[in-house]
Amino acid sequence: MKPDTTTMLRLENVSRSYSGRQVLQNISFSVNAGEFVAVVGPSGCGKTTLLRLLGGHETHDTGTLERCAHTRTIYQQGGLLPWKTALENVAMGLLHIEKSNGKRITLANEMLGSVGMDGYQESYPHQLSGGMRQRVELARALVSGSEILLMDEPFSALDFLTRLKMRSELIRLLKDKEQTVIFVTHDVEEAAQLATRIILLTRRPAAIACEITLPEMERPRSLSHPVVIDTAEKMLNVLGMHV
Amino acid sequence: MLPDKNSAQTAWKNCIPPVLVFLAALGAWQILMSQHVLPPSMFPTPRQVAKGFGEEMHSGRLYTDIIASLWRVVVGFTLSVLVALPAGIALGQSSLLRSAFMPALNFLRCLSPLAWIGFAILWFGVGDNSAIFLIFLSLVFPIALSVSTAVLSIPPLYYRVAKELGLSQWEKLNQVILPAIMPGLITTLRVAMGVGWLVVVAAEMTAGNSGLGFAIYDDRNALRQDLLVVHMIVIGIIGLLLDRMLAGIASMPSVQWGYQQTNL
Numbered sequence: 001m002k003p004d005t006t007t008m009l010r011l012e013n014v015s016r017s018y019s020g021r022q023v024l025q026n027i028s029f030s031v032n033a034g035e036f037v038a039v040v041g042p043s044g045c046g047k048t049t050l051l052r053l054l055g056g057h058e059t060h061d062t063g064t065l066e067r068c069a070h071t072r073t074i075y076q077q078g079g080l081l082p083w084k085t086a087l088e089n090v091a092m093g094l095l096h097i098e099k100s101n102g103k104r105i106t107l108a109n110e111m112l113g114s115v116g117m118d119g120y121q122e123s124y125p126h127q128l129s130g131g132m133r134q135r136v137e138l139a140r141a142l143v144s145g146s147e148i149l150l151m152d153e154p155f156s157a158l159d160f161l162t163r164l165k166m167r168s169e170l171i172r173l174l175k176d177k178e179q180t181v182i183f184v185t186h187d188v189e190e191a192a193q194l195a196t197r198i199i200l201l202t203r204r205p206a207a208i209a210c211e212i213t214l215p216e217m218e219r220p221r222s223l224s225h226p227v228v229i230d231t232a233e234k235m236l237n238v239l240g241m242h243v
Numbered sequence: 244m245l246p247d248k249n250s251a252q253t254a255w256k257n258c259i260p261p262v263l264v265f266l267a268a269l270g271a272w273q274i275l276m277s278q279h280v281l282p283p284s285m286f287p288t289p290r291q292v293a294k295g296f297g298e299e300m301h302s303g304r305l306y307t308d309i310i311a312s313l314w315r316v317v318v319g320f321t322l323s324v325l326v327a328l329p330a331g332i333a334l335g336q337s338s339l340l341r342s343a344f345m346p347a348l349n350f351l352r353c354l355s356p357l358a359w360i361g362f363a364i365l366w367f368g369v370g371d372n373s374a375i376f377l378i379f380l381s382l383v384f385p386i387a388l389s390v391s392t393a394v395l396s397i398p399p400l401y402y403r404v405a406k407e408l409g410l411s412q413w414e415k416l417n418q419v420i421l422p423a424i425m426p427g428l429i430t431t432l433r434v435a436m437g438v439g440w441l442v443v444v445a446a447e448m449t450a451g452n453s454g455l456g457f458a459i460y461d462d463r464n465a466l467r468q469d470l471l472v473v474h475m476i477v478i479g480i481i482g483l484l485l486d487r488m489l490a491g492i493a494s495m496p497s498v499q500w501g502y503q504q505t506n507l
Binding site for chain 1: 398400401403404406407408409410414418419422423425496497498499500501
């Protein structure tokens with residue numbers, strides 16, 4: 001069965017095991033163009049494995065996985081190449097997209113400017129703060145114009161205030177783009193602030209516990225907004241963590 | 244201009260402690276000799292060594308010996324890197340190659356290069372080629388092993404990034420694997436250069452007819468302890484300069500990430 005024109009990703013009964021231990025169990029969902037889907041689950045449940053399957057870095061054992069566009073991933077551990085400057089890292093995102101090296105540099109420069117990294121073009125990743133590195137990584141992912149953005153707990157290593165700032169920045173950068181985002185996180189509030197839809201996974205072997213569609217409104221939603229508070233509470237209840 | 248002035252001042256400050264240590268060692272040597280703690284028949288005085296140094300410089304022999312030894316080390320070192328680097332990368336990337344070749348590589352790595360001297364003389368005669376062959380043998384296996392280990396320790400994340408960016412095999416080698424192993428490779432090359440410099444002396448003493456090692460052999464036969472010390476000092480200084488040269492590569496910005504916790 002071919003996915004329809006607006007479906008960017010479709011999984012049907014996807015399972016994955018490592019050495020006989022099942023990690024993902026019958027995962028089925030689809031993601032439409034422009035959706036911001038947060039995948040939430042307890043630590044170690046298999047969220048990163050799911051993201052690797054979606055990115056084509058691993059293969060699933062059973063089920064069907066269809067992908068309608070190229071993906072770009074933003075990694076939890078930081079996927080910038082440490083031997084390249086911020087500008088070179090972003091320009092790498094255009095390597096097989098834009099043939100002219102000069103044009104690649106120009107576009108990478110513009111993208112760095114739009115993520116607020118003007119003046120840091122020649123800095124190496126180890127010379128930047130965690131938040132700055134994530135901005136550069138975001139720039140590399142966005143500069144390619146890739147339609148599907150996979151984000152693996154991208155802000156989890158940042159301090160709370162930087163994390164809040166990065167959430168706003170992310171939504172601002174995605175505003176005028178038809179970008180589809182799969183955002184893996186274990187932070188229920190983060191998911192409720194950013195997502196248009198949330199897929200909640202159970203403990204390992206991960207299966208879908210529930211799906212929550214959030215009302216359309218300005219994002220990122222305020223942490224004190226009733227929608228965020230109610231959604232976070234609902235997720236914690238489903239996960240069996242009453243607060 | 245202020246940073247340049249500061250860095251010049253820091254460089255000067257860094258030079259002071261080793262110069263003081265050198266002067267103290269020289270002073271201690273002179274005192275030991277003048278107090279007859281070391282009898283003149285057992286060890287030369289600093290003055291004798293200085294005189295011997297002047298003699299060697301004047302005759303021009305020191306220059307030709309330095310050039311002969313440096314040539315052998317540079318050729319042996321370069322050949323071993325040219326062979327070991329691709330071999331190490333291939334070993335690092337293929338578990339099949341590792342299981343096939345690692346036992347042989349470790350076996351050969353454990354053999355002292357000096358054990359090959361007999362064959363070296365038989366195959367290449369006395370001279371440049373024997374010494375180069377011995378240096379090559381002493382370096383190629385440890386460098387290959389070290390490179391393969393460095394390739395194996397590249398985080399899988401970088402391969403995933405390379406795949407996502409659509410890098411070809413050549414681009415992956417050029418833009419990911421080589422830069423990722425570069426900090427470790429520079430350290431390996433520094434150690435290898437030091438070993439090569441040690442081996443050239445031993446090779447020239449046994450299978451050579453020129454060079455600093457042969458000069459030491461000659462000094463020993465002529466009972467010229469002053470020249471023995473002159474050549475020992477020259478060997479040490481050149482070894483130090485070669486190491487500093489390779490350490491200089493480690494200060495390139497594109498490899499600095501690998502030395503964040505290391506004091507070069």
